Amino acid sequence: MSAPSRPTPAQTARLRTGGDHLRFANKLLQASDVAYGQGFLDEQEESLTLMGAATGLAWEKLPQCFERALKPAEKAKFLALLERRVFERIPTAYLVGEAWLGGLRFRVDERVIVPRSYFVELIPEAIPRWLPPIEQVKRVADVCTGSGCLAILLAKRFPQAKVDATDLSAPALEVAKLNVADHGEAKRIQLHETDTMTALLGGPKFDLILSNPPYEPEGIYRRLPAEFKKEPKNSLVSGKDGLDVIRKLLAQATELLQPHGVLVIEVGGLRDAMHQAWPKLPMLWLPTADGLDCVVLIQAADLRAALVKSPRAGRGR
Ligand SMILES: C[S@@+](CC[C@H](N)C(=O)[O-])C[C@H]1O[C@@H](n2cnc3c(N)ncnc32)[C@H](O)[C@@H]1O
Missing domain, CATH: 3.40.50.150 (Vaccinia Virus protein VP39)
Incomplete structure (x- = not known):
């Protein structure tokens, strides 16, 4: 599988809610070569984690952003993190600076x-x-x-x-x-x-x-x-x-x-x-x-x- 092309401004301008952005991220991750297994099982876990970093919402509060429009700064941060994950192949845990194991949070880089x-x-x-x-x-x-x-x-x-x-x-x-x-x-x-x-x-x-x-x-x-x-x-x-x-x-x-x-x-x-x-x-x-x-x-x-x-x-x- 080859890497998909980078999202265009026209494509990303159409995304409004957190849910829109998550669906877009899942599709982009699925179409790419990214490999899982560094603390996350699949594209859903990775895109939700990036959304948490972009919005500052804890994992259990993420549904709060599914139906609301993302603020411009949240949108910019989410798309920047997503691009680094897909096109630079940086592990999500490094992008967000943390990983969880056994219910405990650990700093990672x-x-x-x-x-x-x-x-x-x-x-x-x-x-x-x-x-x-x-x-x-x-x-x-x-x-x-x-x-x-x-x-x-x-x-x-x-x-x-x-x-x-x-x-x-x-x-x-x-x-x-x-x-x-x-x-x-x-x-x-x-x-x-x-x-x-x-x-x-x-x-x-x-x-x-x-x-x-x-x-x-x-x-x-x-x-x-x-x-x-x-x-x-x-x-x-x-x-x-x-x-x-x-x-x-x-x-x-x-x-x-x-x-x-x-x-x-x-x-x-x-x-x-x-x-x-x-x-x-x-x-x-x-x-x-x-x-x-x-x-x-x-x-x-x-x-x-x-x-x-x-x-x-x-x-x-
Ligand atoms: C697979 S990682 C495990 C890290 C951690 N225990 C974990 O489970 O996430 C292996 C670690 O071994 C360290 N390492 C490599 N060779 C070593 C050696 N000869 N003696 C001690 N540590 C070593 C690496 O720096 C790395 O941090």
Whole structure:
């Protein structure tokens, strides 16, 4: 599909109400190459989100503008955002500066990937089932934290835990710091600029290590739609086979997990590659609503038994 042509002034002059503008946006998005999946499911969610940014209306109040004429400034802002989405392929979350995950709002911009992890389904119930009672969980790590969204969801779910959140990217950690402060968790979440968990080696051990690392192989990245390439490349790609960060994480988690602890990693399409790389390591695949089941849970004892001879293997910079 090729990109549609830019709307002409004559076309946009005919649009009056919020509803007119939304129908126009939906058609333009449908006729374009835009790809979804960066926090939004389809063109309707994206156009409503842009309308919220243009009118200042919260999501639940958007129907208020469906039948009324948009003010000139609202119209201009909506059409400008829409054009950037369709013709520059900027993700909607970056255009509006926010994304929602697990009912929480997170600031986002080009420094971080748009939050959309499967962990939002698993942090409430599935993961705690593998741990001591909630109030006994004292130390949790979010490795590759990006915007800090998962560290914050973990802090909310495990109210007695101290959360260590790591990322290699200083710009990403600046965004995480803002989100941690927004959600009132600066006292419990500590951010570390480090490769995987290197800065935490030798320190206290964890009940839970969770990670949504970059996991796309280089070759897959090259074929991604344009809006995904607007996200930081090191949020998505991890070497030739996608396993570079995961290799390091498995080795470091061997040292850093409590004996009763668990490691959970979102691995995208790498399930077969994981079994091939670690054939003796027991892996449990946690079910997710779309059936892709691409989050693996590994117990500390299994990791130690199956994996690393040198507990310090994988130490990075
Ligand atoms: C897929 S994003 C996940 C962000 C966030 N946890 C989420 O779910 O939205 C991966 C993150 O890993 C970071 N990263 C890449 N390589 C890393 C490494 N070797 N050590 C630590 N973080 C790394 C990137 O900067 C990026 O923020």
